[in-house]
Amino acid sequence: MNIVIENTSDKPIYKQLFEQISSQIIRGELESNYNLPSIRTAAKELRVSIITVKKAWEELERQGFIYTMVGKGCFVRDISESKVLDMREELADKEMAKQIGYYKELGLNLNDIMELVKKHY
């Protein structure tokens, strides 16, 4: 478990959990069939509520990142390389569409945005 929770963030904790684990899977840091810690263990370790962990695990399963074997635990799905790329593309694309609209609202042009990207990368 390599997770950082920010309790004071405006982002819900279960979503922080989901995003960090899913991106670890996408980037290949968590291998196929890796056995995730049990909900209770994770909750204890991260000092969050069991309900919160359960919600994150559920969302991970719903979106196909993990699968559950009753009585044994949760495991990382075998995601083919191509599919990973698809997901990555999709997530990034969706995010970028939202952001570009915001920058346009602020009156930035393409160059302004490019500069900002370089600066922060």
Place this chain on the structure above:
Amino acid sequence: MNIVIENTSDKPIYKQLFEQISSQIIRGELESNYNLPSIRTAAKELRVSIITVKKAWEELERQGFIYTMVGKGCFVRDISESKVLDMREELADKEMAKQIGYYKELGLNLNDIMELVKKHY
């Protein structure tokens, strides 16, 4: 009033109001000392509660976009051009810092991001 409310959005209505008006001010579409519609008028026109409009107007005042004269109404502040640029820069910069972190999490490199920017602009 050139405002579009999306009731289905997950973004609170008062925040939608704030963002649209503040960006109109930043972009100079609303001139200095322009008399905003009264909260009652705006509420009626936009078909939202008076309180919701008030919350947006309050936030606009708090952040220095407008000023209030009780009994007279709310007016666009005279923001010097330089200050507008500062605010714009600051907002965009803050947003970009957040986003770049996300793209990195997804494993995108600088080129990937640049391509996405171009695509959506």
Place this chain on the structure above:
Amino acid sequence: MNIVIENTSDKPIYKQLFEQISSQIIRGELESNYNLPSIRTAAKELRVSIITVKKAWEELERQGFIYTMVGKGCFVRDISESKVLDMREELADKEMAKQIGYYKELGLNLNDIMELVKKHY
């Protein structure tokens, strides 16, 4: 008329009028039986509503600073020197009582307050 109106202040305009004129009377800058400008004239000059001026003049009369002669206008009352001192004392005393409470709330001691007084005087 030596009055300064701040439209954006949180203090109501009629109260600004009242306070500035009453203190001018207390300090003797406006002599006894001085003929105040008519409500309409004052309103025009100060660019405020007639209603606002009327409210201020009424308050001045109610508190004994001026008297009205119907059809002739409003005049500064002949306030004996002793009475002026009384009013001054009373106003300042009331104000100070309020303020000291505030400073105590903030945890300032007598010395801190004295220093502040000297600094701002």
Place this chain on the structure above:
Amino acid sequence: MNIVIENTSDKPIYKQLFEQISSQIIRGELESNYNLPSIRTAAKELRVSIITVKKAWEELERQGFIYTMVGKGCFVRDISESKVLDMREELADKEMAKQIGYYKELGLNLNDIMELVKKHY
């Protein structure tokens, strides 16, 4: 909760709440990470509307006195001693600047003011 609400005061309730709690924090009567009563509990105890309490809590958060964890409650921020002093100084200074002007308007000299301070402290 050691709060006194004066319904007859001209000061809005939410502001009374804000001032009393913030000064308790500044004076160190409320420790860091102290869990404020929930807005519902406070509203019930103080016999005011939930919204009124919320408004006060919001202002406290905005000015950095407390932080909020949705679903958990509101907590007193860990304000370093130096920062507390800064805030205290700033508030007192602002107040004094305003008041001295008033006393001068009334024609009081430095000695008069000093006497008043001593009298009321």
Place this chain on the structure above:
DNA sequence: GTGGTCTAGACCACC
């Protein structure tokens, strides 16, 4: 007419 404040009551997401 304007904004400022307060109320009671509701639904939601989150923990």
Place this chain on the structure above:
DNA sequence: GTGGTCTAGACCACG
């Protein structure tokens, strides 16, 4: 349980 948002309706001071 918590806070976040929204509603309708009310009264006030101010201009």
